[in-house]
Every structure is written in structure tokens, then in C-alpha cells.
Amino acid sequence: METGPSKGLHDVSLMSHDRRLSGRPRLCSDCGLCDSFLRPRMAETCLFVHNRMAEQELRLHGRRRQDGDEMHFGIFREQAILRMKAPVAGAQWTGMVTTLAARLLERGEVEGVILTGTMPGTRFQPRPLLARTPAEVRACAGNKPSLSPLLGVLDEARAAGLRRLAVVGTGCQVQMLRQAESLGGGETPGPPLTSLLGLERLDLIGIPCSDNVTYPDQQFFLRTISRSPETVVHYEFMQDFSLWLHHEDGHRERVNYIDFPMDRLQGIFPSACLSCFDYPNALADITIGYLGAPLGWQWVLARTARGAELLDLLRPDLEARPPGAAGDRTRGMPRFIQMLARRPARPPKPVRALIAFLQRRRGPQGLEFARAIIEMKLLRNYRYVRDKFPALEARIVPYHVYEAIRPYAADYAAVFGEPLAAPRQEG
Ligand SMILES: Cc1cc2nc3c(=O)[nH]c(=O)nc-3n(C[C@H](O)[C@H](O)[C@H](O)COP(=O)(O)OP(=O)(O)OC[C@H]3O[C@@H](n4cnc5c(N)ncnc54)[C@H](O)[C@@H]3O)c2cc1C
Numbered sequence: 187m188e189t190g191p192s193k194g195l196h197d198v199s200l201m202s203h204d205r206r207l208s209g210r211p212r213l214c215s216d217c218g219l220c221d222s223f224l225r226p227r228m229a230e231t232c233l234f235v236h237n238r239m240a241e242q243e244l245r246l247h248g249r250r251r252q253d254g255d256e257m258h259f260g261i262f263r264e265q266a267i268l269r270m271k272a273p274v275a276g277a278q279w280t281g282m283v284t285t286l287a288a289r290l291l292e293r294g295e296v297e298g299v300i301l302t303g304t305m306p307g308t309r310f311q312p313r314p315l316l317a318r319t320p321a322e323v324r325a326c327a328g329n330k331p332s333l334s335p336l337l338g339v340l341d342e343a344r345a346a347g348l349r350r351l352a353v354v355g356t357g358c359q360v361q362m363l364r365q366a367e368s369l370g371g372g373e374t375p376g377p378p379l380t381s382l383l384g385l386e387r388l389d390l391i392g393i394p395c396s397d398n399v400t401y402p403d404q405q406f407f408l409r410t411i412s413r414s415p416e417t418v419v420h421y422e423f424m425q426d427f428s429l430w431l432h433h434e435d436g437h438r439e440r441v442n443y444i445d446f447p448m449d450r451l452q453g454i455f456p457s458a459c460l461s462c463f464d465y466p467n468a469l470a471d472i473t474i475g476y477l478g479a480p481l482g483w484q485w486v487l488a489r490t491a492r493g494a495e496l497l498d499l500l501r502p503d504l505e506a507r508p509p510g511a512a513g514d515r516t517r518g519m520p521r522f523i524q525m526l527a528r529r530p531a532r533p534p535k536p537v538r539a540l541i542a543f544l545q546r547r548r549g550p551q552g553l554e555f556a557r558a559i560i561e562m563k564l565l566r567n568y569r570y571v572r573d574k575f576p577a578l579e580a581r582i583v584p585y586h587v588y589e590a591i592r593p594y595a596a597d598y599a600a601v602f603g604e605p606l607a608a609p610r611q612e613g
Pocket residue numbers: 274276277278279280281282283284285287301302303312326327328329330331332333334336354355356393394395396398474475476477478484485
């Protein structure tokens with residue numbers, strides 16, 4: 187049995203010693219594209235070779251992000267706090283994703299949905315698959331919280347001659363698809379292509395994603411965090427600054443974020459996920475998450491015209507409440523930047539309990555919580571790229587990062603002794 191994460195604590199590497207991944211670039215989130223017929227076009231599509239967020243946003247929306255929430259959340263035409271009136275059994279939250287994907291098949295709007303099921307014999311190992319029926323979609327409800335090489339399934343959709351497809355994916359998977367969608371057919375064999383994907387319709391249902399891990403490291407995480415890792419059936423990182431783990435017998439275990447043993451967990455995150463700047467899945471047609479919502483509700487961003495249509499398909503089943511925000515995230519950010527430079531010693535247990543209490547009582551809530559978490563990840567990942575992959579910064583850090591974290595430029599410069607500014611593009 188392994189005793190530690192598959193990647194060394196400060197290793198700059200791919201994420202695991204999985205043989206299947208040998209030969210990949212060190213920055214690779216195993217999105218699955220390199221398992222598909224698109225492999226020869228990897229250099230043009232992979233966001234870790236060149237991040238094309240700005241040009242894809244221009245293509246989709248005809249504009250760049252505006253100041254304000256779009257810098258953090260991406261471009262959207264509607265932001266809503268919603269939930270299913272009748273939650274779907276086995277869903278991660280209330281099952282909006284499952285219901286939407288199943289409905290697209292029921293109505294014949296798509297011929298297949300690429301999404302992530304569960305590997306037989308496991309609870310949490312992802313199994314990318316092509317669902318052709320609503321029942322197959324429903325069987326995929328719930329998170330399998332580790333990297334899912336989803337895009338490898340494109341070959342199956344192509345072999346089946348599908349022309350109308352939906353994909354449920356994380357930000358990196360959606361970015362790869364947008365990039366592939368915008369390329370010409372080139373040398374890739376196959377039917378005449380209006381794009382590299384050869385599809386009439388591609389509906390992209392995005393889920394927010396951050397700090398993903400490989401399956402072996404997900405198992406390591408559970409063994410490290412839970413008192414009973416074998417009986418965990420569902421878990422989620424909640425907006426109340428704690429992880430909730432649900433067990434087979436129905437009891438709930440709760441671990442405050444401040445109590446995580448970060449010295450042991452630090453090494454589990456792949457270099458790619460630490461170099462990722464798309465937590466809210468900004469290129470999807472619609473993003474369905476929970477980050478900006480109160481407990482029990484879902485946070486939804488309809489981005490494109492098609493995204494608005496997708497949301498309308500779900501509306502009859504939804505109840506809504508107005509978006510809200512409380513607290514002031516900016517107060518804690520200077521301290522967070524100092525902690526990026528030097529992680530302080532773990533405080534004793536009573537002090538940690540007090541911090542957790544104060545986080546819940548006075549910490550940011552609702553949309554302010556989403557802004558806080560996204561800003562922290564942008565700052566951390568920006569620092570990571572500058573530290574570990576400085577030569578790649580101009581290619582892989584998108585423009586909105588500098589805009590979103592600009593308010594902290596003085597704090598950043600004081601702590602790190604360098605400006606928080608975009609390097610000059612080569613060529
Ligand atoms: C690794 C991971 C991290 C996430 N982090 C956040 C976060 O920080 N903030 C936030 O707001 N939301 C996050 N989400 C999304 C959130 O947990 C819910 O999946 C989302 O809100 C949809 O809830 P639902 O009840 O509508 O989904 P369901 O109806 O239960 O459907 C879940 C869908 O997720 C897909 N899925 C499951 N596992 C994976 C995977 N490993 N890769 C790709 N797709 C998968 C399945 O295809 C399924 O269709 C994360 C999801 C994953 C997989």
C-alpha cells in the first residue's frame with residue numbers, strides 16, 4: 187500500500203507515476219485529448235502550451251471581460267442562485283447537471299453526452315464515457331473527485347458518426363474543446379469538417395474545478411483526512427470553510443479547512459492544476475457549481491446564447507433566490523500573500539478552532555466567498571508559475587489574472603520584491 191502522495195512534496199512534475207502518462211509535457215491535466223484523434227493537434231489546442239482564453243472569449247462573446255465580477259467569474263449574461271425543486275438521488279448537489287444532460291437527450295437536441303461515470307468496483311475512480319440514453323446520464327450523477335481523461339471519448343463519438351454532442355467537463359477540458367472547435371480540419375483524416383471536431387452542435391456544460399488530483403492521490407487524501415476513509419460515500423468542500431464527508435451509515439464527518447495537515451497534502455496537486463486559471467469554467471455555455479451560493483443551493487452562470495437556452499430548458503424544475511454577498515474579502519488578502527511567501531507554523535488546536543469559528547461568523551459569504559476563493563487561487567497559481575515555470579508565464583497566464591489581482595499589486599511587490607505585471611509577449 188502507498189504511504190504518501192504519488193508526487194514528491196516539491197516536485198515539479200506531471201502528477202503521478204502512471205505509465206500511461208509518460209512522454210506527456212510536465213504540465214498536463216490528463217484532459218484526455220492526447221488519447222484521442224486530436225493528439226497530433228495537441229500543440230495547437232493544449233492550454234498548457236498556449237492559453238488562448240482571450241481569443242476564445244472574443245470569438246464566443248465578441249468582447250473581453252468587463253471590470254468587476256467578470257474578471258473573476260468570466261463573461262456571463264445571467265448569474266443565478268438556483269436548485270432543483272426535487273433533488274436528484276445520488277447527485278453532488280441538487281442534480282442540475284444530470285437533469286440538463288438527460289433532458290438534452292430526451293428532447294433529441296443531442297445524440298450523445300460525454301461525461302464521467304464511475305469505474306466498476308470503485309466509489310470514486312472516474313470513468314469517462316459516452317452516454318446515449320437519459321438513464322446512462324443519470325448513472326453518472328455525483329462527483330468522482332479526481333482527474334478524468336474525458337476527451338479520449340471523442341473517438342467513440344466520432345466513430346459513431348455523432349454530429350450533435352454535449353460534454354460535461356472541467357475548465358481545462360472545455361478550454362481544449364473550444365480551441366479544437368475553432369481550428370480547421372487540417373491534416374486530420376475524417377469527414378469534411380466545419381471545424382476540427384466535425385460537429386453541427388457542441389453544448390458545453392461546465393463545472394467549476396480547482397486543485398484536482400489523480401485517483402491514487404484522491405485515495406491518499408481520504409486516508410489522510412477521514413477517520414474512516416473506506417466508508418465515505420460523498421464529500422464536498424463547503425462554503426462554511428469545512429469539508430463534509432458523508433459515510434455509509436448516514437453520519438456526517440466535518441473537517442475544518444484550517445485543520446487540514448497541509449504539510450502532508452501539499453504534494454498531491456499536479457503542477458497543471460497549480461498552473462490553471464479557470465476555476466469558474468469561463469468558456470462553457472453554462473457553468474453549474476455552488477461556490478457563490480448559500481449552503482444547499484447552486485451557483486449558475488449562463489454565458490452564451492446557447493447557455494441561456496440550456497438554462498431555460500431546466501427552469502420549470504428550478505426554484506430561485508436572489509444572489510447575495512456579505513463580508514469583505516480584501517481585508518484578509520495581504521496576510522494571504524504573506525503566507526504564500528512563508529507558510530506559518532500550524533497553530534495549536536484551540537487557536538485553530540477559534541479561527542474556524544471566526545471564518546464562519548465573519549468570513550466572506552455568497553458571491554463574496556466565490557470572489558475570495560477565486561482570487562486566492564489566482565494569486566497562489568500565479569506565484570507558482572512565476573516560481574516554477576517562469577519561462578511559460580507569457581504563454582500560459584491569461585490576461586484576466588493580472589486584472590483580477592491588480593488591487594493587491596503593492597502587497598505582492600512588497601512581499602516578493604517583483605512587480606505583479608504581465609511579461610512582454612515574445613514574437
Ligand atoms: C474535481 C472537482 C472539483 C470541483 N470543485 C468545485 C468547486 O471548487 N466549486 C464549485 O462550485 N464546484 C466545484 N465542482 C462542481 C460541483 O462539485 C458539482 O459537480 C456541480 O456543482 C454540479 O452539481 P450537480 O448536483 O448539478 O451535479 P450532478 O448532477 O451530480 O452531476 C455531476 C456531473 O459531474 C461530472 N463529473 C463527475 N466527476 C467528474 C470529474 N472528475 N471530471 C469531470 N466531470 C466530472 C459527471 O459527469 C456528472 O455529470 C467540482 C467538481 C469536480 C469533479
